[in-house]
Amino acid sequence: MFRRTMILWGLVGMVCLLGTGSGAADVVRYDGHRVVRVQVGSEAQRDLLMSLTDDVWRDDVVAGEIDARLTPEQFEQFATSGLSYSVMIEDMQPLVEAQRARPIGRGTWDAYMDYDEILAYLDTLVVLRPDLASLFVVGQTIEGRDMVGIRITGPGAGAKPGILYEGGIHAREWITPPVVLYTADQLVRNYDTDPEIHELVDRCEWFLVPVFNVDGYIYTWTDQRMWRKNRRDNPGTSCDGVDLNRNWGAGWGGGGSSGDPCDETYRGTAAFSEPETAAMRDFILAHPNIVTFQDIHSYSQLLMWPYGYKSNLPPDQDLYHYMGTTMVAIIQSIHGKSFTPGPVYSTIYPASGVSIDWTYEAAGIISFTYELRDTGQYGFLLPPDQILPSCEEIFPTLIFQADYLSSAVRIEFPDGLPTYVEPDGDTTLRINITAGAEDVDTDGATLCVRTVSGGAFTPYAIPFVGGDEFLATFPARPCGDDTEYYIVALGTGGGAVSSPGGAPDDFYSAPVGTPDVVFSDDMETNQGWTVGAPDDDATTGIWNRMDPEYTEAQPEDDHTPTGTMCWVTDGRAGSSLGTYDVDGGKTTLFSPVLDLSGALEASISYWRWYDNDKGSSPNADVFVVDISNDGGSNWENVETVGPSGPGTSGGWFYHEFVVADYVTPTANVVVRFIASDEGDGSIVEAAVDDFSAYTFECEGLPGDMNCDGDLNGFDIDPFVLVIGGAPPYSDYYTAYPGCNHMLADCNGDGLLNGFDIDAFIALLD
Secondary structure (H helix, E strand, C coil): CHHHHHHHHHHHHHHHHCCCCCCHHHCCCCCCCEEEEEECCCHHHHHHHHCCCCCEEEEECCCCEEEEEECHHHHHHHCCCCCEEEEEECCCHHHHHHHHCCCCCCCCCCCCCCHHHHHHHHHHHHHHCCCCEEEEEEEECCCCCEEEEEEECCCCCCCCCEEEEEECCCCCCCCHHHHHHHHHHHHHHCCCCCHHHHHHHHHCEEEEECCCCHHHHHHHHHCCCCCCCCCCCCCCCCCCCCCHHHCCCCCCCCCCCECCCCCCCECCCCCCCCHHHHHHHHHHHCCCCEEEEEEEEECCCEEEECCCCCCCCCCCHHHHHHHHHHHHHHHHHHHCCCCEEEEHHHHCCCCCCCHHHHHHHHHCCEEEEEEECCCCCCHHHCCHHHHHHHHHHHHHHHHHHHHHHHCCEEEECCCCCCCCECCCCCCEEEEEEEECCCCECCCCCEEEEECCCCCCCEEEECCEEECCEEEEECCCCCCCCCEEEEEEEEECCCCEEEECCCCCCCCEEECECEEEEEEEECCCCCCCCEECCCCCCCCECCEEEECCCCCCCCCCCCCCCCCCCEEEECCCCCCCCCCCCCECCEEEEECCCECCCCCCCCEEEEEEEEECCCCCCCCCCCEEEEEECCCCCCCEEEEEECCCCCCCEEEEEEEEEEHHHCCCCCCCEEEEEEEECCCCCCCCEEEEEEEEEEEEECCCCCCCCCCCCCCCHHHHHHHHHHHCCCCCCHHHHHHCCCCCHHHHCCCCCCCCCCHHHHHHHHHHC
C-alpha cells in the first residue's frame, strides 16, 4: 500500500517540478540571501536580530552565536543595526542549485536523493538481500504519506537488541537521510565480507528510517528548500507546520520551544499532537527490545545526549560521557573533523519536547542526537561532495554504539592494559565487567594466554572480586616471545563477549620482563637536549624549555603533575594567537644520545602536544618524530601527526614504541621532534614532556639459553654463542629471538665471561 501511495506522490512531485501548481514557477529562490553569524551578548541584541530575520539556522546559546538567513532587504536593515557579525554565506542560490544538481554518471553518494529515489534505493537493498532486509511502515504523516523504514537482521530466533536510527526530522537537513541510508547500505552489502558487521546484523534487529518528516522533505524539493517543520495547517494563522523535534512528551512546552505557530520551534498544541511523532512513539513502545536510538540532525558538528529540557545530568551520565568521547574520537580519526560531545542543554541550547529526552525517560533507551557537518561555512547547504565523507565518519560510531549497547556484557580496563608482564607471575590486570543485554556471570570470566606466538591459548579463570570488578593474574613464565592474551566474559543468558572483539585472531600483547629505566626526563632541568638542525628555517616558534603561557593553541601547563617546565615551540602567549607560533619553516628538537645497546627490548615513551587547526587556512602542517641509531646520520620515522585527525587540536597525548620496530638498539640512539609551518594562515604549536627510555631485564632461568623453560644439552650452543661472542650478540638473537643474553650470567656476578662456564656446567648437572 505504501509503495502505491509513494508512486502517486512521486507523480505529483514530478508535475510540480515541471511547473504546474506550486512547481518550478513558484519554487522559492534565494538569490542574494546571506547567512550571517551574529555575536549576541544580551537579550536586547537577541530580540533585535529576531526582529530582522524570520529564519534562524543555528542558535548556539552556549557560545552566544546565532546563524540567520537574511534576504537582501533584511540585510540592508541588519547592516545598520550595530550588531557584530560575519558573513558565512554570501549568496545561497548557487549552493541550492548545486545541491539539486543531477550530474550524468553520478554515483550513489555523489548527489542528494529526493524521496522517491530514497524509496527506490531501499527497494534495491531489499531485492539484493531479502534474507536480511525488509521494508516497514512506522505510520502516516499529516498529509497521509507512509513513513518508510528498512529492517535489517540476520538469522536467529528470539528477541534481539533493537537499534533505531532516524534522519530528516527537520526537512531542510538534507545530509541526514544519506547517513541513515548509507548505514543500511553498509550493513546489507558488507554482511558476507565484514565479520564485525556480520556478527552485529545477526545479533541485533536494526530499524533505519532515512526520512522522518516525509511531507516536509518533499516540500523542500518542490517548493521551499529551507522548510524545517512538518506540513500541519495551523488553524487561524497563515503559518504552517509544527517542529517535530519539539513535539515529544518529555518536558513538552518548556524552554527552547515556542507556542507561536510562526516560530520555527513551534511545539504544536500538545505533546504528540502530530501523527508523525505519535506514530514513532507507538512504534518504539511496540518494540521494547530497542536499546539505542539516534536522532540525526545538521549542522554544528556536535554529539549530544539528554537532557535538552533541563540542566540536570542524566543518571547514565558516566555511560554517556564514555560513549560520547569515544565516538567523537572515532569521527576525528576518519577525516579529521572535530565534534563536541555533551548534553543538549549545556552544549548548544535548552530544547524541550525533543525526541532523545522522551526515548530516554519514557522508554529507557540510550539516545543520542548528532549534529553533522559543518560548523557554518555551508550550514544546511552542504555540498554534495561532502555526502560520502559525512557518511564515512559517522558510520563507525553507529557500529561502535550498536556493539557496545547490544553486547551481552561490557568489558573495560579501568587501569589500562599492562605495558609489560613480570616473569615471576606478579602481574595482575583489573577488569570491570558490567551488565549489557544480560547480567554478568561472575564465574564466567577467562584470561586466555599464550607465550609462543602462533601457539594455542591456555585459559585461566579470572576471580570475581566484588561489584563489577574482576582480577586476572598472568602466569609465571621465562623469557621468550611476548605474552599474547585476550579476555572472555559471559552473561547469564550464555552470551559471550571477548576483548579485543576479534579474539582469538586479534589479541593484546606485552613483553615479558622488568623495566629498567635508562633515561627519564620531566624537563624540569636540561639533561642534554639540543635545538636546531642545519636546515631549520623557522623565524618564530623555536623550541624552548620553559613554563608555557596559555593560548588557544598551546598548553597552559606542562604534563608533569608536579612540574612546570616542558619543551615547547617558544611558549610565550604574545599579543595574539599567532605571535610566537611556528612561522616560516621548521624547528627541530633533539634528545640526548641514549645508550640502548644489548637491550632485550628497549622502549621509548613521551607525552606530546600538537595544534595546527586554529588558523584561517586548511590544515597542511605535520608534527614529525624520528629516531636514529647512529647519532643522527640516518633517520627512521616513528610517527607523523597530522595534517588532520587525532592529536592535531591540542591536548597532551601519550606515545610509546619499541625501538627495535624502527632501528636496531645501539649506544647512539637519538630521537628528534620537528614542528613546521608550511602554509599561510596556519597556527602551529608543539610541546614535548616526560620523555623516558627503558629496557626490560628478564628474570628467566639462568642457563636456559634457548628459553624453553628447561636446562639441558639444548642450551649449550646458545650459551657458547654468548660467552664466545660480543655485544650486541647478533648471532645469538638471530638464532634465539626474544631470549636474553644475560641468562648466561650463571654465577650471578653481573658479568659475562669464562667464570660463568663452571656455573653453567653445574646447572646442567
